[in-house]
Amino acid sequence: MSETISPPALLTTKFFLPPARSDLVRRPRLTERLNEGLQRQLTLISAPAGFGKTTLLGEWIPASPRCVTWVSLDKDDNDAVRFWTYVAAALQMLRSDLGKNTRDLLNSPQPPTFETILTSLVNEIAAFPDVFALVLDDYHVIESSPIHDALAFLLEHLPRNMHVIITSRADPALPLARLRARREMTELRAQDLRFTLAESTAFLNEVMKIGIAEKDVAALDHRTEGWIAGLQLAALSMHGRDDVSAFIQAFTGDDRYILDYLIEEVFRRQPEYIQNFLLQTSILERLCGPLCSTVLNADFGWQIAEAENENRNPQSQIRNAQAMLEHLERANLFIIPLDDKRQWYRYHHLFAELLRFRLQQSQPEAVAELHYRASIWFESNDLMEEAIEHAIAAKDWDRAAGLIETVALKMLARWQQGSLLNWIKFLPDQAFEKRPNLCLWSAYLAIHTANYDSCEPYLQKAEQAWQRDPHDQKLCAVWTARAFLAYFRGNAAGVLESAQQAVALAHPDNAREQAQSRMVLALGSLLKGFIAEAQEGFEKALLASEEAGDDITYLGSCAWLGFVHAAQGRLQDATTILHHAVSPKSREFPRAALMAHSILCDLEDERNNAAAAEAHLRVCVDIDQRSKRSWVLISEGLRALVRMLYKRGDKKEALNLIAHQQTLAQKHRNKTTIQQMRALHAQLCLWEKDLVAAARWAEVSHLASDADFSFGREIEYLTFVRVLFAQARYDEAITLLRRLQRTLEADGRRRCLVEVSVLQALAHKNLGQTQQATYALERALNLAEPEGYLRTFVDEGAPMVELLRQFMRDQQKASQAESSRVLQNYAMKLLAAFPSELVSAAIQTHKTSAALPASYLVDPLSERELEVLKLIANGLSNPEIARKLFVATSTVKRHVNNIYAKLDVHNRTQAVAKGRELGLLAG
Numbered sequence: 001m002s003e004t005i006s007p008p009a010l011l012t013t014k015f016f017l018p019p020a021r022s023d024l025v026r027r028p029r030l031t032e033r034l035n036e037g038l039q040r041q042l043t044l045i046s047a048p049a050g051f052g053k054t055t056l057l058g059e060w061i062p063a064s065p066r067c068v069t070w071v072s073l074d075k076d077d078n079d080a081v082r083f084w085t086y087v088a089a090a091l092q093m094l095r096s097d098l099g100k101n102t103r104d105l106l107n108s109p110q111p112p113t114f115e116t117i118l119t120s121l122v123n124e125i126a127a128f129p130d131v132f133a134l135v136l137d138d139y140h141v142i143e144s145s146p147i148h149d150a151l152a153f154l155l156e157h158l159p160r161n162m163h164v165i166i167t168s169r170a171d172p173a174l175p176l177a178r179l180r181a182r183r184e185m186t187e188l189r190a191q192d193l194r195f196t197l198a199e200s201t202a203f204l205n206e207v208m209k210i211g212i213a214e215k216d217v218a219a220l221d222h223r224t225e226g227w228i229a230g231l232q233l234a235a236l237s238m239h240g241r242d243d244v245s246a247f248i249q250a251f252t253g254d255d256r257y258i259l260d261y262l263i264e265e266v267f268r269r270q271p272e273y274i275q276n277f278l279l280q281t282s283i284l285e286r287l288c289g290p291l292c293s294t295v296l297n298a299d300f301g302w303q304i305a306e307a308e309n310e311n312r313n314p315q316s317q318i319r320n321a322q323a324m325l326e327h328l329e330r331a332n333l334f335i336i337p338l339d340d341k342r343q344w345y346r347y348h349h350l351f352a353e354l355l356r357f358r359l360q361q362s363q364p365e366a367v368a369e370l371h372y373r374a375s376i377w378f379e380s381n382d383l384m385e386e387a388i389e390h391a392i393a394a395k396d397w398d399r400a401a402g403l404i405e406t407v408a409l410k411m412l413a414r415w416q417q418g419s420l421l422n423w424i425k426f427l428p429d430q431a432f433e434k435r436p437n438l439c440l441w442s443a444y445l446a447i448h449t450a451n452y453d454s455c456e457p458y459l460q461k462a463e464q465a466w467q468r469d470p471h472d473q474k475l476c477a478v479w480t481a482r483a484f485l486a487y488f489r490g491n492a493a494g495v496l497e498s499a500q501q502a503v504a505l506a507h508p509d510n511a512r513e514q515a516q517s518r519m520v521l522a523l524g525s526l527l528k529g530f531i532a533e534a535q536e537g538f539e540k541a542l543l544a545s546e547e548a549g550d551d552i553t554y555l556g557s558c559a560w561l562g563f564v565h566a567a568q569g570r571l572q573d574a575t576t577i578l579h580h581a582v583s584p585k586s587r588e589f590p591r592a593a594l595m596a597h598s599i600l601c602d603l604e605d606e607r608n609n610a611a612a613a614e615a616h617l618r619v620c621v622d623i624d625q626r627s628k629r630s631w632v633l634i635s636e637g638l639r640a641l642v643r644m645l646y647k648r649g650d651k652k653e654a655l656n657l658i659a660h661q662q663t664l665a666q667k668h669r670n671k672t673t674i675q676q677m678r679a680l681h682a683q684l685c686l687w688e689k690d691l692v693a694a695a696r697w698a699e700v701s702h703l704a705s706d707a708d709f710s711f712g713r714e715i716e717y718l719t720f721v722r723v724l725f726a727q728a729r730y731d732e733a734i735t736l737l738r739r740l741q742r743t744l745e746a747d748g749r750r751r752c753l754v755e756v757s758v759l760q761a762l763a764h765k766n767l768g769q770t771q772q773a774t775y776a777l778e779r780a781l782n783l784a785e786p787e788g789y790l791r792t793f794v795d796e797g798a799p800m801v802e803l804l805r806q807f808m809r810d811q812q813k814a815s816q817a818e819s820s821r822v823l824q825n826y827a828m829k830l831l832a833a834f835p836s837e838l839v840s841a842a843i844q845t846h847k848t849s850a851a852l853p854a855s856y857l858v859d860p861l862s863e864r865e866l867e868v869l870k871l872i873a874n875g876l877s878n879p880e881i882a883r884k885l886f887v888a889t890s891t892v893k894r895h896v897n898n899i900y901a902k903l904d905v906h907n908r909t910q911a912v913a914k915g916r917e918l919g920l921l922a923g
Contacts, residue, residue: 009382013286014072015090016339018058025195025202030188031060034165037186038066038133041158042179043165044172047190050229050348053167054137054336056193066163069093070135072338074285076385078144078418080114080626081106088121090134098128110584113622114150118157126159133163140169146626148173155179194226203228208235212244219248229348236333267358270333277324278333278347279363282355283370283393285386286338287345289322294377295370296321368394375399388423397431405438408445417449432458436465436474443481447488448591450664455485476505476513483520490670492527499524515544515553522560529711531748535564555581555592563599567711569750571603571787578603582619594623598637605640608790608833617644639680639715646687654684672712675701679716682723691726698723703736709743714752721759730763737763754783755792762799774810777803778823785826793830801838804831832904832914840913861902866920868895873912873921 034056037043045053061068069090077083085106091099102121105111142148152174155164166172179185195203200221204210212220224230238244267275281292325345328335334351338344347355360367371394378387384407391400404423411420424442432439439462446455463478479502486494502517522537538561545553562578565571581596601616620641638661645654658681665673682697703720717740724733737760744753757780764773784792793800804827811824831839861869864885871881878896882889900906903914915921 010086010089011286011383013338013344014074014086015070015093016072016344017061017068017070018054019337019340020058020062021055023207024055024059025199025207027056027059027199030056030192031063033186033188033192034060035065038131038163040186041155041164041184043163043186043188044176045165045167045188045193046169046171047188047193048169050227051190051193052228053193055228056188057135057137057165057167064133067094067130067132068135069132070137073136073138073141075141076419078142078147080144080146080150081111083142083144083147084114084117084121084150087134087136091121091125094130094132095128099124110587112584112587113619114146114626115153115618115622118150118153122154122157122159125162128159128161131161131163133165135165135167137167138169139166139172142172145173149625155184193228195221195228195231196226197221200226200231203231204235208232210235210238210244212238212248216245216248232334267354274324274328274333278328278355279359280366280370282347282352282359283367283390284374285346287325287335287347288343289325291374291377292321292325295373297373368396370394372396372399375403379403385419392423392426397427401427401431401435401438405435405441408438408441417445420445421449421451429461432461434465436462439465440474440477440481443485447481447484450488450667452485452489455481459485476502476507476510476517479505480513480516480520483524487520487523487527488670490527490672492524495520495527496524511544511548512550512553515541515548515550515557518544519553519557519560522557526560526564526711529747531564531568531711535561535568538564551585552589552592555583555586555589555596559592559596559599562596566599566603567749567751569754569783569787571606571751571789575600575603590623590626594620595637597623598641601644602637602640605644606791607788608794613640613644614648617641638676639683642680642684646684651688655681658684675713676715679719683715683719686719686722686726691723694719694723694726709740711747711749714740714744714749718752718755718759725759725763725766728766730766733763734760734767750783754780754789757783758792758796758800761803762796765799765803770806773803774807777807781807781823781826785823790830790833794833797834798838798841801831801834801841829904832910836910836913839917861899861920865895865899865902868892869899869911869915869920872896872899872908873915 034043045056047053071086071090073083073086077086085103088099088103088106092103099121101124102117105117105120111117151172155174158164176185180187197218201214201217204212204217204220220231220234224234234248238247267278270278277292277296280296281287284291284295322342325335326342329337329342329345334348335345336348338346346352371390375387375390375394375396378384378390384403388400388403388407391403400423404420404427408420411417424445432442439458443455443458443462446452446458459478459481463475466474466478479498483495483498483502486492486498499517499521502513503521506513506517508514518537519541522534522541525537526534538557541553541557542561545551545557558577558581562574562581565574565577578596578600581592582600586593586596597616597619601613601620604613604616620637638657642654642657645651645657658677662674662677662681665677678697678701682694685691685693685697698720701716701720703716709717717736721733721736724730724736737756741753741756741760744750744756757776761773761776761780764770764776780793793804808824808827811820867885868881871884876884878892879889882892885892896908899911903911903918905911905914912921
């Protein structure tokens with residue numbers, strides 16, 4: 001999967017503007033509204049099929065005051081990369097360099113986030129000197145939430161020189177209410193588009209040349225309710241009839257039957273060879289001469305030759321198919337040209353549906369062969385997705401399986417797993433029997449999308465196929481996949497058992513097999529709490545995967561090794577290795593990227609780097625949405641994301657994230673994750689001061705009597721301890737924390753041990769056990785100082801401020817050793833990270849005992865700096881201090897900057913507070 005991904009082929013017909021037609025009813029009332037709408041951001045033309053949405057734009061575009069570019073959408077455009085590639089390519093129709101940078105980003109092997117891509121697109125558009133409109137035609141086929149969200153982002157930041165027009169059969173999932181309230185949207189709906197009586201009269205008598213009386217027009221207009229397609233069908237059916245009034249009056253049944261009747265009437269009046277052409281080409285979403293010729297094969301050539309006395313040969317056949325398309329257009333037989341060269345067409349959707357229904361009734365034996373021929377043509381023209389769709393429709397399972405196997409890896413790399421899943425669901429069991437590679441990738445696709453139940457059957461098929469072929473055995477890959485499956489289901493024993501099988505089957509000279517088997521063995525060790533063995537395993541997997549060029553195993557090993565380092569309390573080592581896992585290459589492998597970014601979010605938050613943590617959070621949210629929220633996150637990363645969402649005020653999103661993760665865990669019977677999610681929800685309840693809900697969780701969790709402190713359950717016990725705190729049950733909390741401490745020390749889980757030590761210090765403080773509180777706090781500081789922990793202390797609030805200040809006073813009396821000085825400096829750094837009001841409150845409470853000697857500064861203030869500090873405390877500005885000391889203002893600024901640096905503060909208020917705390921200033 002590490003090979004370079006070539007840009008997907010683009011269908012140029014999707015950019016063709018609808019051709020201007022002379023045989024239509026002019027609708028100035030609507031084109032004027034389109035012109036007026038250009039002053040706003042969006043024009044939405046929303047109405048059911050057959051209301052003339054595209055035709056209206058075809059009339060408006062030639063006289064439009066703006067240049068227009070166009071994208072015709074279809075269901076395959078639900079892939080976000082494909083959608084925005086077409087949009088960028090449409091912009092290049094205006095000028096070749098417009099959208100080029102965006103398209104390059106989309107087609108790169110490591111595309112950035114869509115927010116970055118769309119920001120690039122907005123900037124390119126803003127720099128374009130002309131005004132223009134972009135039409136997104138048939139937007140109702142788009143069902144992808146990421147595309148809706150991205151388009152909403154574009155509309156929110158739309159440059160003034162651009163206008164967006166959307167045609168759709170249903171309202172798109174965009175912030176329409178907001179756009180409407182801001183008067184940033186023009187809407188044309190069915191009631192606007194339906195023909196008025198005057199327009200119906202003009203259409204029937206001037207365009208269709210029926211020549212019927214006004215009362216008959218009114219009757220037909222009433223029955224069709226101004227629906228343009230219905231009027232067109234009726235007009236075609238009335239051609240050549242003597243008694244038009246009787247024909248119109250005969251349509252007195254339920255409206256839902258009128259359309260079927262009219263189409264049948266039109267269809268029956270065509271010559272047989274045209275009927276056959278319509279039926280047999282109705283399987284195609286788009287039509288062109290060569291494609292139709294291939295689908296119809298020799299049969300149609302003979303029919304045309306007989307009908308028109310032409311010779312039958314391949315060139316004549318292609319020419320005749322093209323001529324037939326042009327004839328259908330001239331006859332208004334519901335065929336719509338997609339370009340101005342008369343090369344590509346499509347049938348009206350409703351007409352195509354009726355033709356396909358009739359084909360199935362009249363020629364069921366021909367359907368499969370027609371789809372097979374279409375598949376051949378699309379494959380030969382490198383349009384693989386269409387080739388697969390038609391192979392499946394033909395029920396040619398071997399062909400479909402082969403085509404899917406050809407494109408599977410590239411599609412997974414492009415995150416197009418939705419199409420793969422849909423295709424694979426169609427394939428019968430026998431399609432997999434001789435394709436073990438397809439079985440293996442189907443299994444990984446099932447894991448990738450959290451469809452775990454469907455994984456093992458694919459692996460059994462692959463195993464059986466490779467066991468039958470001694471020259472092509474990849475059984476190591478089967479057991480590696482089984483180990484991954486067991487991991488995601490939380491089955492530690494299953495992971496180790498399968499991983500040991502994989503290691504035993506891995507060929508010593510096959511670095512890829514060595515890397516993948518070592519990685520899953522390390523996962524098994526991790527689940528069992530064997531931290532050192534897990535670290536060693538991930539390091540081996542890292543080296544082997546780098547040798548093999550196996551990017552996905554390399555990045556996954558980086559992410560997991562970073563996770564292990566973080567659990568060991570080695571925050572800097574974790575950060576270093578995790579940055580390898582979020583390299584540009586990781587964009588191809590979102591699961592590893594999501595894990596790495598979530599842990600980095602946690603680590604940056606721990607260091608109190610809010611901006612960096614927020615950046616990682618945004619990436620996580622983006623990946624999670626692209627994956628349709630199908631992955632279970634590790635608890636530490638999820639805890640960080642929930643905490644970040646809560647801190648920025650997104651309580652609802654935090655709850656939704658927990659709930660969705662719990663649903664996934666329940667679906668896949670992952671008991672460990674289910675327990676973690678319940679504990680995390682209880683923790684959120686504590687943040688919300690909902691002690692009743694948190695206590696209810698604690699009661700049913702049975703953790704008080706549970707001695708299982710295995711790896712991965714820390715979040716449960718730490719949450720349980722905090723519930724005990726909220727209930728003032730500090731003795732019980734201390735007992736549980738002491739047991740947990742022994743386990744963590746034995747396993748080397750220093751990250752969690754820091755938090756346990758902090759909680760022990762707080763529990764002893766609340767019981768008035770000052771000495772034990774100090775011992776526990778000092779242990780926490782010794783563990784945390786080398787790695788620069790901050791939030792573990794700061795999140796505890798005022799009680800921790802009091803503990804830290806008491807610790808500094810005790811150290812002042814007890815020792816001047818270098819190790820003591822290091823901890824004191826670290827304690828001062830922690831205090832500086834607390835909100836200033838908490839520190840100020842503590843200073844007010846302990847005015848006398850809080851002061852520390854100035855000698856405790858690593859770099860003491862000079863006499864002049866001390867003098868400047870006192871004048872700052874008196875409220876003097878820099879110029880006032882300069883005049884008082886008879887020095888230049890620049891000299892005062894230099895002294896002030898030195899004071900800030902030595903006191904580790906950032907402003908005057910903090911400098912004065914720190915000076916009072918250190919006894920440099922009077923209280």
